[in-house]
Structures are given as structure tokens and as C-alpha cells.
Amino acid sequence: MEERGRIPPGLPRPDPTVSYWQDPPAEIADLRTTPGLPDNADYVIVGSGISGACIAFNILCKQPAASVVVLEARQAASGATGRNGGHTKAASYRSFLDHCIGKEKEFGLDEAMRIARLEYANIQATHALAKQYQIGCDSNPCDTVDIIYSQTHLDAGKQAIERMQETMGHDDPAASYRIYDAETTRETFLTPTALGAFEYAAGSLSAYAFAIGFLRLALAKGMNLQTTTPADSISANTANERAIWQVQTSRGSVTTPNLILATNGYTAHLLPQMQGLIVPLHGQVVAQRPGTGLPQTGLTDTYSFIHETGYEYMITRPPGTPDQGTVIIGGGLWKLPNSGASRYGETRDGVLEPTVTSFLRDCTTEYFGSNWGQDNSAGRIVKEWSGIMGASADGLPYVGAMPDMPGLWISAAFNGHGMVWCLKAAEALVEMMTGDGAAQKKLDEWFPRSARMSKDRMGRKFLGRKDLRAPGEAEFGERSRL
Incomplete structure (x- = not known):
């Protein structure tokens, strides 16, 4: 590395x-x-x-x-x-404890709260400005859900959310999360093998x-x-x-x-x-037609699928757009050796990594199981692409x-x-x-x-x-x- x-x-x-x-x-x-x-x-x-x-x-x-x-x-x-994947999603709980007590502890609780509130404010401002200036970017403020497949992550998430709500207040919108058990998650979010879920405010749009x-x-x-x-x-x-x-x-x-x-x-x-x-980081995203079992006008929430060593993030295009229901999903670095180390330093966004491509094309049917239904008659894949992020030290x-x-x-x-x-x-x-x-x-x-x-x-x-x-x-x- x-x-x-x-x-x-x-x-x-x-x-x-x-x-x-x-x-x-x-x-x-x-x-x-x-x-x-x-x-x-x-x-x-x-x-x-x-x-x-x-x-x-x-x-x-x-x-x-x-x-x-x-x-x-x-x-x-x-x-x-x-x-990018079209997500306005903070997941601030995933970094909150470390901001308080980890390597950034010199900043303490006030800084942890400041970061969480900034991330929430950024989401709200993005959609508000899109509306104010009438930018046609399919701005869709909505909830998001983290579907959890790891008991470690489920326990850590509950601890972080509890700490946020204790310190920021249960009425602080940046600390507002809903926690679901396995049975409710599987029924509500159509994910038959989930262990639980966290739901909170987010959104989707065309960042372009x-x-x-x-x-x-x-x-x-x-x-x-x-x-x-x-x-x-x-x-x-x-x-x-x-x-x-x-x-x-x-x-x-x-x-x-x-x-x-x-x-x-x-x-x-x-x-x-x-x-x-x-350090540059090469990532990939795939656009898919929804399976016949999913709502054809799009899911109510955006999603992330959290497992032991990585995650995917997903939106569906909102109702009323010409491509409503289209699934946009990215991630997959964890499928590569050394947690995707080879994607760091890579700036060729004209290429696709085959292992990641294969995984992203098929993972939706695994996450939704029988709820996916049959593939669209026009085929599952609409488009796939790559891009270069910037990771800081x-x-x-x-x-x-x-x-x-x-x-x-x-x-x-x-x-x-x-x-x-x-x-x-x-x-x-x-x-x-x-x-x-x-x-x-x-x-x-x-x-x-x-x-x-x-x-x-x-x-x-x-x-x-x-x-x-x-x-x-x-x-x-x-x-x-x-």
C-alpha cells in the first residue's frame, strides 16, 4: 500500500x-x-x-x-x-465514535458533533439549493437504509447511534436513526437474509x-x-x-x-x-434494470449493504424520471485481494476491473433473493463505468x-x-x-x-x-x- x-x-x-x-x-x-x-x-x-x-x-x-x-x-x-453513485448519504454514525475517542480524539466530542452536523447540513443544503435554483438533477430527498449482514457491524452501529443520541440529543436531526430487527428488516426492505438495519435521512440525485x-x-x-x-x-x-x-x-x-x-x-x-x-482510488458503478419483483417505479429508500469486510451502496431512480426504478449500485472493492489495494493509485477510468464488474452485475439478485424476481426482458445491465476518487492520509x-x-x-x-x-x-x-x-x-x-x-x-x-x-x-x- x-x-x-x-x-x-x-x-x-x-x-x-x-x-x-x-x-x-x-x-x-x-x-x-x-x-x-x-x-x-x-x-x-x-x-x-x-x-x-x-x-x-x-x-x-x-x-x-x-x-x-x-x-x-x-x-x-x-x-x-x-x-458517482447518485447518493447524498452521510452514515455519520460510522465515524462518530472514532472522532470522539479514536485517533482524532484531540478534537473531542464537540468536533465529532460538528462533523455529523455538517454532513447532515450538506445533504439538506444540496437538495434545497437544487430546488431553489430549479436545477434539473432529479433531486430526491428520502430516507436511506443500511442493511446489515454482520453481527459485529450491527452491534457497533447500535453503540454508535446510542452515543450520538445521548450526546447530541434525540431531537437533533443529525442523530436521528431508526433501528430494525432482522424480521422487520427482511419484510420491510425485501432483503431475506439481513440481520438488521439502520434507517436515516439521505437522498439521491444526478450529481453530474x-x-x-x-x-x-x-x-x-x-x-x-x-x-x-x-x-x-x-x-x-x-x-x-x-x-x-x-x-x-x-x-x-x-x-x-x-x-x-x-x-x-x-x-x-x-x-x-x-x-x-x-491517493487516487479507482471505483466502479453499474446501472441495472430492476427485477420484476421490485417496485418498477423505484424503492422508497436508498440502500447500503453492509457485510463483514466491505459494502455496496445503491439507489433506485425516483418515480417520475424517464428511467424510474433503474438500480445504480457501486462498490465491490472488498472482493479483490488485500481489500482492493490494487485500486489505490490507479487512475485509468477508461477500464473496468473484471472481478468487481462480475460481482456488481450479480450482487443485487443475492441481496434481494426471490424478491428480485425475473430479470427485465431487455436484460439486466444498462451501463457500467469507473471513476477516480481521492483518499486522504x-x-x-x-x-x-x-x-x-x-x-x-x-x-x-x-x-x-x-x-x-x-x-x-x-x-x-x-x-x-x-x-x-x-x-x-x-x-x-x-x-x-x-x-x-x-x-x-x-x-x-x-x-x-x-x-x-x-x-x-x-x-x-x-x-x-x-
Whole structure:
């Protein structure tokens, strides 16, 4: 695993698989706002996924006259944002105890609660903003259920939920969970071999369409989007009091006093200091037609299937969408040797790992058993694809100013958990860049200190498989969400 962490990520590959969400591509997928790159800008953002799109939008809301350039190596929102499983799901109970008493214990209970509340708030804000700005992303706030197949995980989950409710209060929505016994789980959720389940608030959407929606909002405010423009390198001119950053591309260069890397798993390509701190992780997702025994308009909840050494995550497309009922399921890393170690450091999102492919194609019939019914007459598989996540050395994202590199900012390494971090992380980063003292003080109240970029965190080297789990995952199994 140490060897995997040392593999340079390079640039995003030019021949990725086409995800379910990107077919067909958005109208702005290949947009270049201007024929050439501007010579300079107030802000340059590298990466056009949810992070980059929301950072750009938030900057322009606060500073309408600012010039903002977004560089994207491939099509707009073509990275992990355009390739994930469509889940807005926190599962905060899986990390809560470790935040309190584990390796992050220096932050204590207040920090554990802050993280859980941020994740819940991120979910709520995502669906609220989709509604507010009328973004056509099939936003579907709903409950989710973790179907448990391991007694160890069932016991640990009950303990964590009890601790959350004791400390946060039973009326805190971020600590609201319902626990089901085996019989009720099997009957309610159509999973005939389950040991129990946890149900809580979550949702589903097309993250690709959501990000495209925010890019459009930012474009309307004056953002300059430059797709198929990989950032080859960055450098700083520190001759003046304030550093000026230059981003070099094959189409020329652009300079800025504020350079923001929203590059997730590819960050170390531009910033070698992050090699081994942000490690790419190759994940896969499959879209399937539902079996005849499942509700053809979609299940009420989204799902995760939790077993002893790993899990899968699944949504069904909501009623009223043209593809209602379609099953989107990802995961499967645990089926590989060494818990999927070979998928770390891998950036070829144009390929599929055969063992994972085989497992994801068939696992739904195992989870639902006879409740699956017969396969659809058109066949089970609609589409399958891969994508690259970014795993951090300590299991939390890096958000904030790069130490000793004035003018360079980062929001990256979401550990496959970006749909409950990216939006609020973008909001926090813009406050860090533009806010006054009062704003900074308010930010301290809700944004976790443990997710801020710092010298201390840069000293936490990647030591192996265990360090690529989010805090708490040692108790609950591998994180494998794309």
C-alpha cells in the first residue's frame, strides 16, 4: 500500500468510460467561454466538479466584479462528480465514535458533533439549493437504509447511534436513526437474509446534473469556463509581497493571486507535496434494470449493504424520471485481494476491473433473493463505468490555505464521501478566502477544524490500507463509495 501511495497520479486520462449520468453530455460539456485563455484572473480554479462549480458560484455571489476562470482537463464535471453513485448519504454514525475517542480524539466530542452536523447540513443544503435554483438533477430527498449482514457491524452501529443520541440529543436531526430487527428488516426492505438495519435521512440525485447546474449559474455571473484544458504545472512568482501563481496549459498560461485546486484524486500532479497524502482510488458503478419483483417505479429508500469486510451502496431512480426504478449500485472493492489495494493509485477510468464488474452485475439478485424476481426482458445491465476518487492520509478532506504557499488554496480528498462534504467545504473555503474576522469566527462554529489544511496534517503520512479509511472505518469496514 505504501508503494501504491507513491504512484504519481498524472493528468486525468483522455479516454474515460462514459457514465450513466453523462449520456448524453450536457450542452456545456465542451464549453470554452472565450476562444483563448485570459492572461490573468482574480481567481483561477482547477477542476469543474461540484467543488469547483460551487467555489466559483460562491466567489461570484460575494464578489460580483471578480474575474473567475475554471480550468477542466476534460469535459465539464467529468471527474468523480460525473461518475458517482447518485447518493447524498452521510452514515455519520460510522465515524462518530472514532472522532470522539479514536485517533482524532484531540478534537473531542464537540468536533465529532460538528462533523455529523455538517454532513447532515450538506445533504439538506444540496437538495434545497437544487430546488431553489430549479436545477434539473432529479433531486430526491428520502430516507436511506443500511442493511446489515454482520453481527459485529450491527452491534457497533447500535453503540454508535446510542452515543450520538445521548450526546447530541434525540431531537437533533443529525442523530436521528431508526433501528430494525432482522424480521422487520427482511419484510420491510425485501432483503431475506439481513440481520438488521439502520434507517436515516439521505437522498439521491444526478450529481453530474447538479454540478452542471451550478456551472451554469456561475457562467451567468461571469465565470469563464475552459474545458479540455489540462493544467500541466503551477509555479509562483514571489518577487512582490503577494505571490502570483501561474498555471501552465497546452493552450498557454494564466496568472492569478488566488489559485484554487479542486482536483481531488489528481492533486499531487500539480502539488507534489500532496503525494501520499491524497491517493487516487479507482471505483466502479453499474446501472441495472430492476427485477420484476421490485417496485418498477423505484424503492422508497436508498440502500447500503453492509457485510463483514466491505459494502455496496445503491439507489433506485425516483418515480417520475424517464428511467424510474433503474438500480445504480457501486462498490465491490472488498472482493479483490488485500481489500482492493490494487485500486489505490490507479487512475485509468477508461477500464473496468473484471472481478468487481462480475460481482456488481450479480450482487443485487443475492441481496434481494426471490424478491428480485425475473430479470427485465431487455436484460439486466444498462451501463457500467469507473471513476477516480481521492483518499486522504487521515480520512478527512483537505480544505483551506496551503501552508507556506500564499495564494494557493485547496478543497480535495473527499474519500468517496464528496456528496456530503463538497458543498459546505466550498462555502467554507470561500469564507476563508474572502471573509472578515467576524466571518472567520462564525466559520469556526460550524466547519470542522480537523478538515482544515494544516502543517500538522501534512505530517500524517500514508502508511497503508487502514489510513485510507475515514475515521471509524476500522470498526465498520472499508469505504468504497464512488
